[in-house]
Structures are given as C-alpha cells and as structure tokens.
Amino acid sequence: MKKSIILLVLVSFIYSCQEEKKPLKIGYSDWPGWVAWDIGISKGWFKEEGVDVEFSWFEYVPSMDAFASGNIDAVNMTNGDALVTGATGASNVMIMVSDYSNGNDMIVVQPGIDSISQLKGKKIGLEVGFVEHLLLSEALKSAGLKETDVEIVNVATHQTAQTLASGEVAAIAAWQPNSGEALKEVTGSKAIYTSANVPGLIYDCLAVSPSSLSERREDWKKVVKVWYRIIDYLNNPDNTKEVLDIMSSRVGISPEEYAGFMNGVKFLSLNEAKKIFEKNQTLKSLYGSSKKVDEFNIQNKVYETPQDIDFYIDPSFTIGL
Numbered sequence: 001m002k003k004s005i006i007l008l009v010l011v012s013f014i015y016s017c018q019e020e021k022k023p024l025k026i027g028y029s030d031w032p033g034w035v036a037w038d039i040g041i042s043k044g045w046f047k048e049e050g051v052d053v054e055f056s057w058f059e060y061v062p063s064m065d066a067f068a069s070g071n072i073d074a075v076n077m078t079n080g081d082a083l084v085t086g087a088t089g090a091s092n093v094m095i096m097v098s099d100y101s102n103g104n105d106m107i108v109v110q111p112g113i114d115s116i117s118q119l120k121g122k123k124i125g126l127e128v129g130f131v132e133h134l135l136l137s138e139a140l141k142s143a144g145l146k147e148t149d150v151e152i153v154n155v156a157t158h159q160t161a162q163t164l165a166s167g168e169v170a171a172i173a174a175w176q177p178n179s180g181e182a183l184k185e186v187t188g189s190k191a192i193y194t195s196a197n198v199p200g201l202i203y204d205c206l207a208v209s210p211s212s213l214s215e216r217r218e219d220w221k222k223v224v225k226v227w228y229r230i231i232d233y234l235n236n237p238d239n240t241k242e243v244l245d246i247m248s249s250r251v252g253i254s255p256e257e258y259a260g261f262m263n264g265v266k267f268l269s270l271n272e273a274k275k276i277f278e279k280n281q282t283l284k285s286l287y288g289s290s291k292k293v294d295e296f297n298i299q300n301k302v303y304e305t306p307q308d309i310d311f312y313i314d315p316s317f318t319i320g321l
Contacts (some may be wrong), residue, residue, distance in 0.1 A: 270318070
C-alpha cells in the first residue's frame with residue numbers, strides 16, 4: 001500500500017514538472033514594437049535566460065482571438081484593446097509596455113482634403129471599437145467636430161488601404177504597415193493627423209492571462225528582462241543594420257522601407273518605462289491613458305461596465321528591474 005502511494009506521489013511530481021516545462025505561448029503581430037521580439041528570438045536570448053518561450057505570428061485581431069480562446073498565454077496588444085479583451089471575457093494583466101505609437105497610427109485622406117474639418121459629412125473607414133476609432137475621436141475633437149459629423153464605415157484594418165484606393169471613403173484610420181500602404185496606393189493621399197499628435201494615447205503592451213501569471217511569475221520576469229536586453233541592443237546605433245535586417249525579414253519588406261516604420265514608434269528604455277508605470281491621470285501614465293480609453297469605450301458602448309484599471313496593470317515586472 002505504501003509503495004503504491006509513493007509511486008502515485010512520484011508520478012504526480014514528475015507530471016507537474018513536465019507541466020512546468022511547457023513553453024510560455026506568446027502571440028504577436030505586425031507592429032514594430034512587437035516585431036522587435038524577433039531580435040531576442042534570433043539571438044537565442046530566451047534560452048540564455050533560462051525560459052522556454054514559443055512565439056506565434058498572427059494578424060492583430062486573430063492574435064487577440066487566440067488569447068481569448070486560451071490558445072496562448074499572452075498577447076501583444078494596445079492598452080485600449082487589453083481593456084476591450086478583458087471586458088468581453090478574457091482577463092489579462094499588462095506587465096510590460098514596449099512603446100507608444102508616435103506617428104505610425106494615421107488618418108490618411110484622399111487628395112484634395114487638407115484638414116480634419118474637411119471630413120465633415122464624409123465617410124471614414126476604420127475598425128470600429130479598436131484603437132484607430134479612438135484616434136479619430138481625438139482628431140475630430142481637435143477640429144471641434146463630433147463623430148455624428150462624419151459617417152464611420154467599419155473596415156478591417158488590413159483592408160483599409162484597398163478601401164481608400166477604391167474611392168468608397170474619403171479617409172481611413174490605420175496603423176503601419178496598412179497606413180503606409182494607403183499612402184502608396186493612392187497618389188496624392190496624405191496623413192493629416194497621427195498618433196504623434198497625441199503621444200501616450202496608444203501604448204503597446206504585453207498582456208498575460210492571470211492564471212499563467214500566477215503559475216509562472218518567475219518565468220514572466222525573465223521574459224521582461226529579455227525585452228530590455230532587446231531594447232538596449234536596438235537602441236545601439238552600431239546594431240541598426242542587423243536590427244533592421246531581422247525585423248524587416250519577419251514582415252517581408254526591405255530594411256530601407258522598414259526603417260521608416262521605426263520612426264513612428266517611441267521604444268521605451270527601462271527608465272522611461274518605469275515612469276510610464278507611475279500613477280497619474282495624464283497620457284504620460286499607462287494608468288491615465290487607460291482611464292481615458294475606458295471612458296471612450298463606455299461612451300461608444302464598446303462595453304457597458306467601466307473597468308478597474310488597477311486590475312489590468314502590474315508594474316512590478318518593470319519597476320523591479
């Protein structure tokens with residue numbers, strides 16, 4: 001009898017150890033602040049740090065769907081989309097801020113339109129309820145307009161360039177590379193408002209399921225540590241060529257073209273990120289930015305119940321480095 005109990009305990013222990021060895025599964029998509037993970041992947045830094053990580057490449061919305069369905073442990077998404085994902089059933093905690101958008105999110109207009117005020121009464125294509133919807137809202141406010149002054153057409157972000165080219169809309173709101181494609185496809189088109197007009201409105205984060213965070217906290221600390229190794233490497237001018245080669249290869253474009261995308265992203269150093277995790281109500285704080293997005297989501301009925309911002313943010317992974 002005792003032998004059976006000992007054997008059962010031993011089998012249980014071995015099984016639990018095997019469970020712990022499963023890789024952390026992270027979803028990421030085509031945004032420079034997330035493509036940068038490929039630097040750490042290609043250089044073997046996760047293995048060096050002693051953490052087994054499996055990265056899966058998606059289109060942006062499918063990456064969040066994969067997280068919501070439990071197929072991955074974490075996903076790279078904006079702070080606003082983290083709230084939407086959580087409010088609709090997939091709890092998540094932002095443990096790291098990779099960057100904020102500093103120009104790559106754009107409102108691109110047809111030739112002949114020179115200002116936001118000229119969009120009054122016109123159709124604008126964007127993915128309703130997502131981050132570009134918020135960007136448009138801020139742009140309209142800057143011109144004294146309301147959403148009811150324009151007609152919003154729901155368009156998947158990866159289809160915005162072709163929608164603008166078709167002439168169906170007067171403008172689109174999209175992020176790179178989609179915004180850049182729109183500028184290339186429509187001769188004379190231009191960006192008349194970008195995320196550089198409202199720095200801190202759109203933070204890009206790594207959001208983890210609470211269960212994975214609880215079970216594998218030490219491993220997630222290692223992931224965040226590798227990220228800041230990536231940032232240090234990326235910020236060294238001596239590494240620019242290699243960085244562009246790695247990142248552009250991931251998305252299938254030339255390093256020269258990808259260099260332009262990098263200009264529209266503000267990668268955060270560790271010290272800069274620590275300041276972002278300080279609590280205040282401004283856009284210089286992840287808390288203040290997320291509160292603003294939450295109010296927007298409630299106002300636009302993206303979800304009905306205001307979210308507890310503190311629940312969504314764990315600053316200790318960054319502050320502790």
